[in-house]
Amino acid sequence: MSAPAECWVGIDTGGTFTDVVLVDRSTGRYHFRKVPSNPKDPAEAILRGLDEILADAGAPGARVGFVGLGTTLATNAVLEGKTGRIAMLTTAGFTDILELARQRRPHLYNLDIGKPRPPVAPEHRIAVTERLDETGAEVTPLDEAALDAALAVSDGFDAFAICFLHAYRDPAHERRALEILRRRHPSALVCLSSDVSPEFREYERFATTTVNAALLPVMDRYLEQFSDGVAERGVPAPPYVIQSNGGLVSPTTLRRLPINTFFSGPAGGVVGALNVAQACGIDDFITIDIGGTSTDVCLVRGGKPASATQRDMGGLPVRTASLDLHTIGAGGGSLAWVDAGGLPKVGPESAGASPGPACYGRGGRRPTVTDASVVLGRLNPVALLNGRMPIDAAAASEVIAREIGTPLGLDVLQAASGILQISTVGITGAVRVISVERGEDPRDCALFAFGGGGPLHAAEVAEAMEMRQVLVPPHPGLMSAIGLLAADLRADFGLTCLTEATPAGWDAVAKALSALDTRAQAWAADERLDPALLICDRVLELRYRGQSSELRIALFGTDDMLGSVTAAFHAEHQRRFGYAMPDRPVEIVTARLTARADRPAPPPEAPPALTQAEPTWRPVWFATTGFVDTPIYQRDALSRIDRLLGPAIIEQMDTTTVVPPGWIVTIDAMANLLLTREDA
Numbered sequence: 001m002s003a004p005a006e007c008w009v010g011i012d013t014g015g016t017f018t019d020v021v022l023v024d025r026s027t028g029r030y031h032f033r034k035v036p037s038n039p040k041d042p043a044e045a046i047l048r049g050l051d052e053i054l055a056d057a058g059a060p061g062a063r064v065g066f067v068g069l070g071t072t073l074a075t076n077a078v079l080e081g082k083t084g085r086i087a088m089l090t091t092a093g094f095t096d097i098l099e100l101a102r103q104r105r106p107h108l109y110n111l112d113i114g115k116p117r118p119p120v121a122p123e124h125r126i127a128v129t130e131r132l133d134e135t136g137a138e139v140t141p142l143d144e145a146a147l148d149a150a151l152a153v154s155d156g157f158d159a160f161a162i163c164f165l166h167a168y169r170d171p172a173h174e175r176r177a178l179e180i181l182r183r184r185h186p187s188a189l190v191c192l193s194s195d196v197s198p199e200f201r202e203y204e205r206f207a208t209t210t211v212n213a214a215l216l217p218v219m220d221r222y223l224e225q226f227s228d229g230v231a232e233r234g235v236p237a238p239p240y241v242i243q244s245n246g247g248l249v250s251p252t253t254l255r256r257l258p259i260n261t262f263f264s265g266p267a268g269g270v271v272g273a274l275n276v277a278q279a280c281g282i283d284d285f286i287t288i289d290i291g292g293t294s295t296d297v298c299l300v301r302g303g304k305p306a307s308a309t310q311r312d313m314g315g316l317p318v319r320t321a322s323l324d325l326h327t328i329g330a331g332g333g334s335l336a337w338v339d340a341g342g343l344p345k346v347g348p349e350s351a352g353a354s355p356g357p358a359c360y361g362r363g364g365r366r367p368t369v370t371d372a373s374v375v376l377g378r379l380n381p382v383a384l385l386n387g388r389m390p391i392d393a394a395a396a397s398e399v400i401a402r403e404i405g406t407p408l409g410l411d412v413l414q415a416a417s418g419i420l421q422i423s424t425v426g427i428t429g430a431v432r433v434i435s436v437e438r439g440e441d442p443r444d445c446a447l448f449a450f451g452g453g454g455p456l457h458a459a460e461v462a463e464a465m466e467m468r469q470v471l472v473p474p475h476p477g478l479m480s481a482i483g484l485l486a487a488d489l490r491a492d493f494g495l496t497c498l499t500e501a502t503p504a505g506w507d508a509v510a511k512a513l514s515a516l517d518t519r520a521q522a523w524a525a526d527e528r529l530d531p532a533l534l535i536c537d538r539v540l541e542l543r544y545r546g547q548s549s550e551l552r553i554a555l556f557g558t559d560d561m562l563g564s565v566t567a568a569f570h571a572e573h574q575r576r577f578g579y580a581m582p583d584r585p586v587e588i589v590t591a592r593l594t595a596r597a598d599r600p601a602p603p604p605e606a607p608p609a610l611t612q613a614e615p616t617w618r619p620v621w622f623a624t625t626g627f628v629d630t631p632i633y634q635r636d637a638l639s640r641i642d643r644l645l646g647p648a649i650i651e652q653m654d655t656t657t658v659v660p661p662g663w664i665v666t667i668d669a670m671a672n673l674l675l676t677r678e679d680a
Contacts, residue, residue: 007062542587634650
């Protein structure tokens, strides 16, 4: 009799490292592993990491009951322009939609911003004679003969996107065009706008569909290698991938909709943070995930992260359900520089993994935030990663003095402190965007810090935002992989109904909700889920007539759903914008449904048996005091303590936690560090 499949594995792959976590649910024991990523063959690093973690745990593949993956491949492919060569079939007269866009400049006074490059070249767009009106009624029949003739000379493409005007109302023309295309190109990868994004606003729908088509050839082979590789290792259960919405889905589904993975890795970190914060009894918090290149922040209220239905990717609007993460180019590898006007700047350009910061000794010749942290004693000036990565503090001082200090007339310590202060201001600004700028007061929220750089900057960011508590989990640098173990299966669906919020208009809403239920049931069947176990949440997006944006209102099963939704819309408009117009007609624009299948929670990690060790000491710079002789603690040798007063530095393999003066540290029963301001 074979051993039960009690092991769960989470794998988060980034550009530099692939993080792997395994938990044995029968014992509660966790295993952690970091392996170098392989940009030339991303699936290879994932499977290598799986092999190594199974060897570490002494577990055969047959004992693995779950494998979850977080990936950045789709994001990197779009940002680097390394997508497939695609053709677009679209309604005659609308082939230039992707260039015309919305005629809006992202920054009004910046004249040098280039327009985003559409994923399909103008010469690869096929004008199709057909037309529906805004109600879905046929105006011009599909010219099948002309389409077939055009497809006869359309070869050499990796994928096709079919985007017809008003196809969200009736997909019949798109589906017939697909049948004709299949006769000419039976094995082609194809996606329809009525499947990818059945919502109005043709620019956003066309952009989303063409981006999805461009990713089909990139992700298809990658996900196939991943799935086959997991099966070859004897894992009996099919693997899953985490989506931008924080939910898991099978690779089979994602091979049709790869756009759903754009924020896959950061979403895993937020899911992991939700799991830890819930165990700590914290419902309102802001996550701050700082890596080598970027910082991701997300607001969580009442235990629910903020969400979005459209995100910008490579300058194009992509409709995909996602956690509302805000990203800036600020991380440990962000380069410090002096602009033409003599002002010091930090980022968004990064030193990357190679050559990396100067202090890594790999040939870096430009100063970074990490170099400044080494010079100021905040990072270990001898070695990182528990001694496995030697640090060249002299090289860090030399590049900061040459590139920043000399041009500005500052000594090396002044230049380094300036770099850190500028970086803190930028990261604080990201927190402000997802809180204050959206009408949310962050002062009653905790700051949940993870990623390799999160705990390094979190307390000073919290200080600037007047937040009183910072939470640092036991393994901040592995949070995204850990979060995969706690994610549920999830899918999001939307459909435009665009009708008056009246009893007569409610028929269109009911029809849209019924169609969404049908799509959710089909998804459950594809995922081999029991439809009876689905948990479905429904929302409607409403606006006053004449407005161009909508507010989301949850739909509950009351006797008067129309009346309750309309009243809730007026109240939310009052809360968000300070006024309501109850006498003005209201429109119901889009119906949305989220289908979820819960998974059991992973067991908590058993806290290590810690013993108190005497700290070492070194001078460390803090913004409020300058240099202070500071105790340096090793986290794995720090016992349960009632309080530890700042200033202090707490080092561990995957991060360093900075505790400024005026902050107190306690360790809870789950080995989380809780930093609290003394005046709290």
